[in-house]
Amino acid sequence: MDFEIVIHLHRKQITIGDVIAHTVRISRVEHIISCMSQLIENDFKDRLAHAHSRFAAELDASVSPLLSDVDETLRCTAEVFRLRHIVCHEIATNVKIEEDTFDTCFDHAVLFLRAAEEVVSSECWPDSPLTQAEMNISSYEDYRKEEEVLAAKLVVLEQLLSTDDEREALATANRAWQTYQDASVRLAGLAYAGGSIMPTIHNLTAIELAEQRNQHVESMTSHYEEP
Secondary structure: HHHHHHHHHHHHOOOHHHHHHOOOOOOHHHHHHHHHHHOOOOHHHHHHHHHOHHHHHOOOOOOOOOOOHHHHHHHHHHHHHHHHHHHHHHOOOOOOOHHHHHHHHHHHHHHHHHHHHHHHHHHHHHOOOHHHHHHHHHHHHHHHHHHHHHHHHHHHHHHOOOOHHHHHHHOOOHHHHHHHHHHHHHHHHHOOOEEEEEEEHHHHHHHHHHHHHHHHHHHHHHHHHHO
16 A cells, blocks of 8 residues: 555545455456455355345245356356456457357346345345335434434533533524524435435434534533543
8 A cells, every 4th residue: 555545545535445445356256255255254155045135035035045056157257257358358359259148147147246235235234124114214213313322412511511601602503503404404305305215315314414413512522621
């Protein structure tokens, strides 16, 4: 890693994920299996073999895995990598790809991506809501938790204030911030007016603003805690 990359990381122009993604070698299916197995601390190929649509499983517990033959899917996906390498990095004027081969490999590559997505989703968000109604409820619960954290931090800050003027200023700031939050939430939701996603947009916007307010309150608290 050179100094220029460090600068970009510091400025948040790139992320650690960007650095890792461009450092880890991914040119074969085996590389994906190896890397993902290390990340999830499990056999990624085995997880792929048992991956199924979580949404379909909610409707039918006996739903079949997405990959009927994981070895064939990996073989076809490996062929996609091979053909891609030839087309992109070699003079491929004499290469002929049979239409049936292309269709089969493409279909299996899509299945591979779908199964991989299910595995990653189950690792990162094992109990994530599936329907819009569930998303609305879940996002509201997350918003309430963030608000509770903010309320607790405001109590701590208020206890550190030593004068009535400071406490009144804090109360005024809180009222102004609440007005700003309400207006911002409403504005964000107007782009989705009438849609079932609108409550989730409201809640996610409120969460984002509450997180920002939490950081500001923490900063103010640190200032007043200084000797």
